[in-house]
Amino acid sequence: xxxxxxxxxxxxxxxxxxxxxxxxxxxxxxxxxxxxxxxxxxxxxxxxxxxxxxxxxxxxxxxxxxxxxxxxxxxxxxxxxxxxxxxxxxxxxxxxxxxxxxxxxxxxxxxxxxxxxxxxxxxxxxxxxxxxxxxxxxxxxxxxxxxxxxxxxxxxxxxxxxxxxxxxxxxxxxxxxxxxxxxxxxxxxxxxxxxxxxxxxxxxxxxxxxxxxxxxxxxxxxxxxxxxxxxxxxxxxxxxxxxxxxxxxxxxxxxxxxxxxxxxxxxxxxxxxxxxxxxxxxxxxxxxxxxxxxxxxxxxxxxxxxxxxxxxxxxxxxxxxxxxxxxxxxxxxxxxxxxxxxxxxxxxxxxxxxxxxxxxxxxxxxxxxxxxxxxxxxxxxxxxxxxxxxxxxxxxxxxxxxxxxxxxxxxxxxxxxxxxxxxxxxxx
Amino acid sequence: xxxxxxxxxxxxxxxxxxxxxxxxxxxxxxxxxxxxxxxxxxxxxxxxxxxxxxxxxxxxxxxxxxxxxxxxxxxxxxxxxxxxxxxxxxxxxxxxxxxxxxxxx
Ligand SMILES: Cc1cc2nc3c(=O)[nH]c(=O)nc-3n(C[C@H](O)[C@H](O)[C@H](O)COP(=O)(O)OP(=O)(O)OC[C@H]3O[C@@H](n4cnc5c(N)ncnc54)[C@H](O)[C@@H]3O)c2cc1C
Numbered sequence: 001x002x003x004x005x006x007x008x009x010x011x012x013x014x015x016x017x018x019x020x021x022x023x024x025x026x027x028x029x030x031x032x033x034x035x036x037x038x039x040x041x042x043x044x045x046x047x048x049x050x051x052x053x054x055x056x057x058x059x060x061x062x063x064x065x066x067x068x069x070x071x072x073x074x075x076x077x078x079x080x081x082x083x084x085x086x087x088x089x090x091x092x093x094x095x096x097x098x099x100x101x102x103x104x105x106x107x108x109x110x111x112x113x114x115x116x117x118x119x120x121x122x123x124x125x126x127x128x129x130x131x132x133x134x135x136x137x138x139x140x141x142x143x144x145x146x147x148x149x150x151x152x153x154x155x156x157x158x159x160x161x162x163x164x165x166x167x168x169x170x171x172x173x174x175x176x177x178x179x180x181x182x183x184x185x186x187x188x189x190x191x192x193x194x195x196x197x198x199x200x201x202x203x204x205x206x207x208x209x210x211x212x213x214x215x216x217x218x219x220x221x222x223x224x225x226x227x228x229x230x231x232x233x234x235x236x237x238x239x240x241x242x243x244x245x246x247x248x249x250x251x252x253x254x255x256x257x258x259x260x261x262x263x264x265x266x267x268x269x270x271x272x273x274x275x276x277x278x279x280x281x282x283x284x285x286x287x288x289x290x291x292x293x294x295x296x297x298x299x300x301x302x303x304x305x306x307x308x309x310x311x312x313x314x315x316x317x318x319x320x321x322x323x324x325x326x327x328x329x330x331x332x333x334x335x336x337x338x339x340x341x342x343x344x345x346x347x348x349x350x351x352x353x354x355x356x357x358x359x360x361x362x363x364x365x366x367x368x369x370x371x372x373x374x375x376x377x378x379x380x381x382x383x384x385x386x387x388x389x390x391x392x393x394x395x396x397x398x399x400x401x402x403x404x405x406x407x408x409x410x411x412x413x414x415x416x417x418x419x420x421x422x423x424x425x426x427x428x
Numbered sequence: 429x430x431x432x433x434x435x436x437x438x439x440x441x442x443x444x445x446x447x448x449x450x451x452x453x454x455x456x457x458x459x460x461x462x463x464x465x466x467x468x469x470x471x472x473x474x475x476x477x478x479x480x481x482x483x484x485x486x487x488x489x490x491x492x493x494x495x496x497x498x499x500x501x502x503x504x505x506x507x508x509x510x511x512x513x514x515x516x517x518x519x520x521x522x523x524x525x526x527x528x529x530x531x532x533x
Contacts, residue, residue, distance in 0.1 A: 342461075363460070363462075381503055381506035411498055414498070420471055421463055421466075421474060
């Protein structure tokens with residue numbers, strides 16, 4: 001795609017403005033339509049592309065991602081526990097193509113906010129009137145001594161890390177001794193999917209209960225408290241008992257600081273050592289490299305955004321959505337990424353059409369499976385409060401602490417149904 | 429001349445307001461589609477919202493606000509009467525996916 005120069009940009013915007021004001025495609029012959037380029041085609045980037053095509057069919061949308069096959073974080077814990085095949089959580093960009101999004105499968109070398117342009121590893125550039133950056137997360141490899149990219153094959157983080165990583169972890173669980181121990185290391189907030197580690201521990205415990213009843217799971221947590229904690233603890237008590245243990249940050253000094261990948265031993269901040277038969281390290285995280293390289297991140301490694309359109313202050317026409325964005329109090333989830341993407345798409349479409357932004361509300365909802373027939377959830381509704389988001393006080397919260405088994409089973413069904421619908425809402 | 433300009437300006441204002449109103453319902457509703465499907469058309473056991481009678485929608489939201497449901501009881505209280513009505517109107521105006529066949533010529 002040729003980089004749009006200033007004249008085509010203005011003509012395109014004039015065309016879009018005429019359409020917005022009159023509701024008719026008044027685009028003059030040869031006036032170039034406005035263009036949006038999106039770096040990253042996970043939940044955030046894909047949802048944004050799809051929403052833009054739905055809202056403003058006159059826009060030309062190009063999405064770049066290195067992966068033709070996208071293995072989702074949601075339900076990857078069920079794959080690890082052998083409850084469903086990897087194919088059931090593998091998505092493609094075919095639905096986006098069918099919706100008229102131009103897909104480029106290529107490695108992105110960098111994004112250039114000032115030029116609103118994506119630079120590919122092969123030297124090509126793709127520019128637009130708007131640049132949306134949605135690279136997800138990268139890991140802070142300096143955080144844990146002895147755990148880096150070289151150790152990932154033997155000790156997968158599987159966060160979610162692609163099909164190979166999930167297969168390896170699943171295989172290691174099957175192959176471990178009958179009385180063995182799984183150790184999971186969990187980082188401090190913020191990180192992708194706050195309840196994810198505890199769902200993972202639960203579903204691994206479910207697997208062990210059935211196949212290796214002498215084996216156990218130990219969570220070594222950098223935190224003292226975690227998402228849906230009372231619900232997880234109640235469920236663990238009734239379902240898994242001694243089989244699933246948790247040690248916390250300050251209380252037990254359980255933050256993992258060093259890994260010996262050969263012997264599969266970890267050392268915590270208090271100096272304690274733990275041996276594992278299967279070791280799963282979930283490292284601390286930051287925004288995907290593209291955001292940091294472009295100088296968009298704060299000291300903690302995330303991109304501060306303006307809540308009403310997820311734009312980046314000081315960079316006209318540039319938006320960052322999904323896990324890479326700093327959008328507290330929204331968590332880093334696929335639901336939030338999809339929601340932010342739709343807000344961003346609305347804002348871009350309205351802005352290009354010369355319409356003012358609308359007041360609105362955003363939702364996040366995250367289900368976790370404690371077992372295939374035991375689901376729990378957390379939800380929050382947010383309002384825009386100036387440039388930031390605020391959770392609405394009289395709404396949101398976790399599933400009822402006292403609930404019958406039918407309710408838990410219903411929430412497990414809702415979790416599976418949610419997956420089907422959000423995948424369609426994001427990938428077409 | 430001036431009169432015509434005023435009429436056009438007034439028409440444009442009305443139209444822009446209509447676009448803005450439609451946009452608000454649609455934007456609010458986009459928060460629902462992760463669970464209830466794109467444009468309110470669910471492919472799963474979760475209920476579709478597209479084509480739902482607006483009174484049924486309003487009544488359900490009211491019941492959720494009173495504590496019914498497993499998760500909607502935690503979401504519905506965030507929406508005031510005007511927003512609930514905007515959502516009801518938006519979904520009521522949508523074609524139910526399973527009716528597409530019937531509407532086809
Ligand atoms: C175990 C686990 C369980 C989870 N469960 C849930 C759940 O139940 N519910 C929920 O809502 N969320 C869940 N999540 C969270 C969810 O996976 C993430 O929040 C979501 O994927 C974020 O979307 P994103 O688009 O920001 O990032 P991603 O989905 O990671 O997408 C980023 C994309 O950018 C591409 N990219 C990055 N850099 C480049 C480059 N240089 N060149 C080319 N392409 C690039 C990547 O290939 C990728 O496709 C879970 C996550 C995990 C790990």
